[in-house]
Amino acid sequence: MRTILYCMTMQHDWRLVVLAGLVCVGGLATTLNLLIRATLKRERRAATVHGAGAAATAALAIWATHFMAMTGYDAGPAVTYDLGLTLASLVIIFVAAGLAVALILCVRSLAGRLLAGAVGFCGVAAMHFTGMAGLNVGSQIVWDPGLVAVALGTGLAFGMSAALVLHRWGRKAGAAAVGLVALSICSLHFLAMSAMSLSPMTVGVQQADALSQSALVVTVAGAVAFLILAATIAGLMTYWSRSSALNQIREAIEAMPDGLGFYDADDRLVLWNSRYAEVNPELASNLKVGLTFDDILRIGIKKNLYTEALGRPDEWVAERMAARREASNSLEQQIGDNRWLRVQDRRTAAGGVVTVVNDITDLKRDALALAEARDSAESANKAKSLFLANMSHEIRTPLNGVIGVAQALAATDLSPDQRQMLDLIQSSGHTLQTLLSDILDLARVESGRLELAHETFDLGKVISESAQLYAASAEAKGLQFFVEIAPEAQVWVEGDAVRLRQILTNLVSNAVKFTETGFISLTAGTGPERDGRSTLRFTIEDTGIGFDAACRERLFGRFEQADGGITRKFGGSGLGLAICRQLAEMMGGELDCESEPGGGSAFILTVPLVAVAAPVAEAGNDEGPGLGDVVPTLRVLLADDHPTNRKVVELVLAQAPVELTSVENGAEAIDAYRQGGFDLVLMDMQMPVMDGLTATREIRACEQSQGLERTPVVMLTANAMPEHIAAGIAAGADRHLAKPFNAADLLELVRQVGMRGPMALAA
Template sequence: MDHILYSITTEHDVRWLVAAGLICVLGMATALHLLAAARQQAGTRRRFSIVLAALISGLAVFTTHFVALHGYQPGQEIRYAVWPTVGSFALALGSFGLAAGAVMAQPTRLFRALSGVVALVGVAGMHFLGISGLSLAGDIGWEPGIVALAIGGGLVLALLSGGVVYGPGLARRLATALGGTLAVAFLHLTAMGAMVIAPGIETDRGLTVSSGVMTGVIVAMVLAIAGVAAVIAWTTWASQSGALKRFREALDAMPDGMAFYDAEDRLVLWNHRYAEVNPELSSTLKAGMTFREIIQIGLDEDLYADARGRRAEWIQERLDSRRALTTTMEQRIAGDRWLRVSDRRTAAGGIVTVCTDITDLKNDARALAEARDVAQSANSAKSQFLANMSHEIRTPLNGVIGIAQALAKTPLSAQQEEMLELIQSSGRTLQVLLSDILDLARVESGRLELASDAFHLGQAVREAAQLYETSAEAKGLQFFVEIAPEADRWIIGDVVRVKQILTNLVSNAVKFTASGFVSLTAAAGPDRGGEPTLRFSIEDTGIGFDSDTRERLFSRFEQADGAITRRFGGSGLGLAISRQLAEMMGGDLDCESEPSGGSAFILTIPFMAAEAPAAAACVVALSTDDEPSTIRVLLADDHPVNRKVVEMILAQANVELTAVENGAEAVQACREGDFDIILMDMQMPVMDGLTATREIRLNEAAMGLARTPIVMLTANALSEHIASAEAAGADRHLAKPFDAAELLELVATLPHAAAASLAA
């Protein structure tokens, strides 16, 4: 240890040692920076950076060694043998080349530690080979223990620097450079303390150079290292400056305003758009402002409508929201401007604020909402118009159909019967059209509801087909109805709507087929989502249609034959409504066809099997001596034609009819007399049918009278009309135009059913 301290304090000039240390730190730091850059590169640039790093590190350590030797003062002139000196330089370069290769081969601690060991071994070889080339008066010897300490200590320091300290980041690279310099310094100074010069005659070492020449070489090497370091520093600065400039240009090109605040919520940088969307800040924005100061400017100018009267609370809410990792809010600014403000917290605790001017979006949304309201109002008006027109048309149509049905019960000539059949056929056509319009109004208003009752599917299919069997036979068509056993059973569903779809499809098939056949089949369909289905197929050999027609066939008011010279009538609503009904049931309706090749319409609906209900008890009205033989009927209707129609229909039965023109007269008539059944119109002057029904029920309750059956006999046929009638106290709802047989059945059975219910 004394030898080491003596060598450092007495035999070396400390100024040269400090200079050597600075050179080593600078060279190693530059080499480590080049290796870090090489990790981000590829190909030739990567290889060039690795080679340059090896050259700089080897050159730096070699220069460090000989600068430190210049500070060595053995008391005699030192000359340097050329070839050992050149060999030590090559050894330094080679070892650091291997070390650089090991570092870049695998980014693991093991390979980093291995590179430190390889580099230190090369430094040791360079040191002892270089010392062997010194030309002194005497023989150079070594103390083995101190030499072992020098090499071992240097290896430990190199191992720690490469395996532990070395890593990503500028700080760790600088720490590794200091650690490597410390390892080189420990090796050099400890080994110099182990050197022993025995007096003797100077031996001939061949070609040598003086210290002056060696100083010139070292100066050139130092300048080379400094030059490379300066070039790298300038390149790094220029690259960062260019990247920052490009980043700033990209930031200013953003369509949204963006600002960055540090962990103390102080403004660091912002783009031009940030000032544009916050014009009140454009002249006052400066780095270092806090966010609290910035919003205070807006408060002072009364920009935030939702902060009026509650500034302190508003400020606290705004600051609290910025503490979250992410938050987005829409802020209304004076002048009917809107901003969407998004705050995102960074890993370092800073906040990135993005401001987007959404004034146009808000205006567009407002315009769209107004347009939606107008469209909804127009749609509602259209639906109301359809409902009103349905009502207005049903009233006179009821007179036409009712009188025709009454006329059919009288003796007629053959010509009169033919004319009457035309009237009834036209009436049925109008009735179907009105039903389609009514269904359209119900669907568009969302008021169409499906029943969920048990019914016999086979019977429903046969009844739907039977309506058009005669028409098919009249055209000479073969008419087939096939029901598979699994479909000929009770199911749960809406029998009315199922029959409506099937009759519509069968009607079209018969209408558009001139020769051949029409068939209706019902069978089990393929499972959908594990649930069973029913599949109905209506096929014909009619005119068919092409793919373009198929695309629009299920649209409203569309027909395959839409020309002015068309041969087939219809509203173009049936298929559209049928598909909507199928979808409401959870199924679908589709078709396949080709021109002149017939068509096939396929209806698929869910299959929900049901047990056959118990047979209903038959209610038979038995006549007794105490039971009156005449049914007393009160009719309230303001339309004289409708009153006449009802009178003519009921004339076929044993009925005593009392007719009044409004609800008030109906209420008075009920108070003055007894009736077995009341037929009540809904829309009447003086007092409407709903109000009259409520008054009648109140009078019955007050007087303790039996409940008289009330039938709403009206053209108001929407679901809400039916619900209103039930709520008022009506028992049944019969929409105009009604079938004479249906009215006669109600008048004949409803009073007896009410009496039986009362007796029970």
Template structure:
């Protein structure tokens, strides 16, 4: 170490040594700058930057060596062998070029360290070739230990620098350049310290590059390196200034107000929009004012109504929220204006504040809330309207159908029987249309819920088909049902809705077929998403339809054409409801047809196989002529026609009927008399049926009496009405217009309701 320090301080001119170090730092900094930029680009630009890095690095290393040699005072009358000097130039260019190639070929540390070792090996070769190029009347001897130390030390420093290399800020660039320069300077001066110069007068001065010529070459190279380095610094400064200018323009162009505060919460910069959204601050904004002062200005200007009377507490809370590092608040200022204020902490401890004027958004949100409330109110009104219309239509319809059923039990002439049949058919059509309209409304509102019951597939299909078998025979059509699944197959699903779809399809097939046949086929369908399916196919030889009609057939209020509507009737709702029901069941409904060639409708639903549930043998209902005891029935209904219909139907039974007009009278009658069955309307004056039912159940509990079956016999037929009746204490729900046979079955043995042997509606 003493020999190295002596060489640097005594054998070299310190001024030339300092120049060599400066040239090395500038050259290495420029080379690493080119490498950093090359690593983030590609193509021809990447290659140009890599070549530039190799050239500037090679020249700076060579210039460092020969500038330092110009300051060496250990020998006089030096000349330089041209061939060896050229060889040193070639060696450093080759080594640095190879190092840059390896460095750019990958981003891992192994490649970086390998590149650093290749470069420093080239520096060593260049150094000792340059030393061999020295020509002077002296004899040079070498200290092997120092030569070895120069190689090992230079490689260690170079490898360490490459290992910790990072592309990033100017500070990181300076560290990279310093490490590389230190490895070069260490190798050079330790290598120079290894020389012992012994004058030898016998050796004459040899020809070669003179010291003046070498100084000129080195000066030119050094000047070029400094120029490149200075140019890079200047370009970096201009790029930074340009980038800052662009950032400033972008900040000014922002639609949101932006203010930047330093670590002491003092205002540093802001854009014009920041002053626009905070008009009370515009005359006072200046660099250095604190955020607390800004809040105080707003309070003084009366911008914050919520701070009145508690100014200090409000300011403290606002600053506390701001210091959380990341916060977003909505603040009402100046009456109707709303601001969204976002505070974000920077890594340096500063705060970026972004102000958005969200007054329009608040107004839109309020308008949306009002629109939502109006829509909900309209939806409630629509539901109420549908419920009311259902009730109002079902009430007279119950009279038409009920009276026609009662009339059918009397002696009639053939003409009267025909007219009665037409009345009953028209009533059933009107009832179907009403059900379709209500089903559509419930599907659209999401209030239609499917059940998951176990049912015998074959029984359900044949029950649905049987409803229109007689109609097909009346039109002299072939009618067949083929069920191609294992016998006794029980599946899980909503059997009521399945029957609804099948009966609609069969009804249409029979209606639109004048000759030929109508058939229903059931078989296993293709697996969908790994699950088994059932395929129901309803075929006919009817009028059919074309492809254009097929596209709109499942739309609401659509049929094949206007003529069909006039000829065959119908609402155009059935297929739309059927497809929506199929989709709710997890399946699909599609069709195939051609004009005059018949049609085929395919319903595909998931097949969920289940075990047959254990059931007790149902108790057979007694026929009217088998009744032995008279049944006392309390009928509560405010509509006289409905009361008369019930009286006429129950006139066939051994029943004593007591009628009242409202719920209050029903409760009073129940308290004073004994009844076997209560038929309760739901919508009545004075006291509704639900309240009356609850009062009757309370009376039974208070008196310790047994439970009397209560049937809600009402035009309120929606699921929520059924649920409300159950909750009030009713045992069954019959929707008007009701089936006379079902009512007679219940009256024949009301106890079936309490035993659960009559299925709830």
């Protein structure tokens, strides 16, 4: 340690040592600046130029540091330098610096930085000892191996530490890296110089091509001048780059479509763009540097800009400032002239606030218009639903009279001509009923109010029943009719039996309608798996008129059929297939078709149906005797305000042992019920004085208060929408029978009550 201190304090001129240190730090700082700029350049040529500048600057700085310190070294006799070895040391440091910079730029990882640090230090060490080898002092130079090892180890440690720090780009990391590299160079120089001693026994020989001390000083001065020039150029480039970047940022801020204001840590306005003043025209004349945000709010309050602050200015300002102190704040603010601003505050790392303001008046106006349009659409949808419900009720009521009277008339003796006319009435009534159901189904599907049931049913039975409905029609036209159900379709499944039957009957009905000769077939079997679920495929084929590809594209549209001629020849609304496809999609399946003109058609329905175990049959759950075997006479109470409907029920129930009592509204129904003795109540829903729902609730309340046995109540009404059915069940009804009803259905209700008692219809 004494040797090291003696070398630094006694054998070196401290003024030149300090100057060498300043040259080293300044040159390395310039090198780091150029190196950072090289890493930021996207063009390879620009990066190479900056990298080469960094390497040259580093090499000259290190070489100049070493030989400037050497000029301050007092070796005793006159000192000269071997020209070849001195130049060789300069070449060595240039090569080493170039390799180190190349590694930093090409291998951007910690390993690359460490390797660059090792290569750079090895170059510095080689330069140092090569330069020392060229030192001519008239004596023999002797090295202390121990101190040499310490010099190399210490310098390498500082160099590798600089590489680790340099891996984290940043201002502080860069300054630390420069300091560590300077320590690496200085420690190597002074420790190595301390390891050197001169032997006076050997006399040196002056070489002709030696470099004198004064010549070396001039050379080093030139290198330092170059470093100063490089540092100046790098500084000017940095200043110009930052100035250009700031100008670009200012231009970008000024061109922003949003208003932007920047406030410092004390919430004082620092800068703003023109748009910030435009969206705050009332405050534009007051905007100035140093104005606090609190002052801006109070200026706005004085000008009655903030409607929310009326009557509570201080409290409102406190709330606004509290929200502004959050790291991120966004609010919509109404200005006094019916303008709306969206204000967003974002806090910076230094504690300042960036405020972005947008004029959203148009957006608010559009949102209000959309809300009004939505409300109008919802109102129209409600009106549409109410219209459909009323239309359903008003059409079903007279239609019930037509179909009911026709069914009652069919049970009497008629002549062949009368029977033919009656068939026409029944057929027309059935067509009207189907059309009404299609329209209502389509409306429910469009509004999303149609829900599928989840019940267990016998799939084979549903298929057979759907097909047999039109077997007689096919036979009457001379068509062959086939039904093939694969064993895997003869199972119980979970799904909506009513909607599946609706699809199948519609497809079979169309096949019968559009086929004059040949055959019709319905086949059921397994289909392809979908999403890991098994499916069932139903195929309805016919040898009818068929259709072309153009018709196929629009066949499943609403009110569409093959062509206008079909409508005139075969009739129909064109709603059936549209509803069938939508029902299939609601089930998670699809409905498609294949056809060619004159070559028949094939409609393919594929739906996922979950197979379940067949329910266990209950003992004694047989159908019982027929209606004619019902011995007791049932007392039935009918409440309906329409005389035609009362007459239809009277004609239908005339075929059964029934004692019928008819009333015109719910109030009369309650009075009649309180007299007691009724086995069944048929209740209309829509009646004057008191509606059927209220009357049903009164009947249930009367039963509960008097401890009477529950009397079956059936809602016999033209209100057939799902919400009507749900309302009837909620009021206490047991069943819902929609008008126009089938006479057989009503007689079946009477039969169930007569054979099984009051609980037969329990919901």
